[in-house]
Amino acid sequence: MNQYLYFLKPTRLGMVAEGPTPEEAETVSRHFAYLTDLTNKGVMILVGRTQNNDESTFGIAIFEAEDEPAARAIMENDPAVAGGVMTAVLYPYSVALMRK
Numbered sequence: 586m587n588q589y590l591y592f593l594k595p596t597r598l599g600m601v602a603e604g605p606t607p608e609e610a611e612t613v614s615r616h617f618a619y620l621t622d623l624t625n626k627g628v629m630i631l632v633g634r635t636q637n638n639d640e641s642t643f644g645i646a647i648f649e650a651e652d653e654p655a656a657r658a659i660m661e662n663d664p665a666v667a668g669g670v671m672t673a674v675l676y677p678y679s680v681a682l683m684r685k
Contacts, residue, residue: 586649588630589656590678591663593644593671600670601638609670616665620646623659630680644671647678 595601600609623629627649634644646663650656657675665671 587652587656588647588649588678588680589653589659590645590647590676591656591660591673592676593634593646593665593673595642595671596669598640598642601642612664612668612670615668616663616670619662619664623648628659630683647680653677 597609600606600613605613620629620632624632629646629648631647632645635642646660648656648659650659653675660666660673660675663671663673666673
């Protein structure tokens with residue numbers, strides 16, 4: 586399996602700076618459930634986000650996929666990306682070191 590990373594940014598900074606709208610909150614809840622499911626299935630290696638709430642905030646998802654089209658499908662099916670709450674950019678990636 587190959588490793589990939591997708592880099593996530595909120596499309597509306599106010600979502601993290603002031604709080605989400607009800608629609609954004611629901612989409613982010615589905616986003617978290619989607620990533621939890623993929624983690625439980627052994628697809629996701631690491632998922633997280635910075636804890637600052639300004640324009641530099643971002644999230645990452647590091648995961649395994651067969652190839653780039655499969656990785657792109659995982660990213661594009663993320664409810665936050667599909668729902669337009671976050672933008673995402675896919676990168677080929679390789680974990681070099683990881684603690685036990």
